[in-house]
Amino acid sequence: MGAEVLGLFGLSSVFALIGLVFAGWMAWRIVEKAGLPGWAGLGAILLTLTGVGTIVPLILLWVFAFMRWPRDEMAGTPAGASSPGRPGSPTALPPPPAALADRRPWRLSGLSASGPVALSMDGTQPAYLLTGAATQQGNELSVPDPTVGQPHARLFVSGGRLGLEDLGTPGGTRIDGARLLPEHGPRDISAARVIHVGTVELTLSRA
Amino acid sequence: MTLVAWLLGLGASLFIFGVVVVHLLMALVLIIPTWRICTRAGFSGALSLFHLVPLIGSFIVMGVLAFSDWPNGEAPSGKR
Numbered sequence: 001m002g003a004e005v006l007g008l009f010g011l012s013s014v015f016a017l018i019g020l021v022f023a024g025w026m027a028w029r030i031v032e033k034a035g036l037p038g039w040a041g042l043g044a045i046l047l048t049l050t051g052v053g054t055i056v057p058l059i060l061l062w063v064f065a066f067m068r069w070p071r072d073e074m075a076g077t078p079a080g081a082s083s084p085g086r087p088g089s090p091t092a093l094p095p096p097p098a099a100l101a102d103r104r105p106w107r108l109s110g111l112s113a114s115g116p117v118a119l120s121m122d123g124t125q126p127a128y129l130l131t132g133a134a135t136q137q138g139n140e141l142s143v144p145d146p147t148v149g150q151p152h153a154r155l156f157v158s159g160g161r162l163g164l165e166d167l168g169t170p171g172g173t174r175i176d177g178a179r180l181l182p183e184h185g186p187r188d189i190s191a192a193r194v195i196h197v198g199t200v201e202l203t204l205s206r207a
Numbered sequence: 208m209t210l211v212a213w214l215l216g217l218g219a220s221l222f223i224f225g226v227v228v229v230h231l232l233m234a235l236v237l238i239i240p241t242w243r244i245c246t247r248a249g250f251s252g253a254l255s256l257f258h259l260v261p262l263i264g265s266f267i268v269m270g271v272l273a274f275s276d277w278p279n280g281e282a283p284s285g286k287r
Contacts, residue, residue: 022266023269026266026272027269029272029274030244033248033272033273033282034281061237062239064244065243065247069247071280071281178282178283181279
């Protein structure tokens with residue numbers, strides 16, 4: 001009888017340990033997606049092993065839910081403008097600064113399924129349409145690739161800065177790895193380095 | 208004898224009722240913050256109702272948040 005009870009206790013402990021490790025791993029990933037260091041999530045879960053029980057992790061869960069996430073700031077959302085459902089509310093490009101702006105053309109270069117791509121935006125057009133089809137108008141930029149929508153995104157040149165708006169194609173758009181959704185509206189990408197349209201990686205630079 | 212059985216039945220019912228109420232209260236304490244986390248991530252807040260499922264409910268919610276792409280965007284991996 002004693003052996004059976006000991007065995008049951010041991011089995012429960014093994015399941016509890018597996019659950020704890022798994023929960024710690026998931027918490028690590030969740031807080032990382034919000035832009036916080038992963039160890040914070042793991043630490044919150046491991047706190048259940050200590051004498052403070054589950055109260056402190058519960059408090060941390062509430063703090064995490066209602067705190068400002070670095071992810072929202074990275075995406076360019078103004079502080080305090082986020083609603084619970086939509087942290088990335090549509091934002092227009094802010095007005096250009098009064099100081100002299102850098103007027104060098106913007107360049108997007110990369111490799112698509114059809115070969116090298118080199119796009120230039122010199123500011124002669126206020127907006128450019130990024131498309132997977134062949135260009136038909138002066139304000140269209142072609143990235144011939146099956147994962148690029150027709151059209152895929154819109155680029156804005158304003159006061160020496162560059163904005164990008166996703167038009168909601170299945171291939172998706174990413175700014176330095178962060179997903180850009182149509183409801184985010186135009187985003188300032190002047191400081192970005194790598195833009196993904198579909199599976200095509202484009203490097204942003206000034207000419 | 209009948210009275211004893213009746214009292215035992217009443218006691219068991221009250222015990223189960225108490226367990227359910229405590230479980231609902233505990234779940235509510237988890238559901239409120241999780242609802243906000245889910246909506247901020249771009250999922251439906253109703254996903255947090257999985258906390259009502261005993262034992263594995265919390266794991267399901269965490270699993271969805273941890274292993275799926277957040278519709279509202281995630282922090283770029285290079286800046287984490």
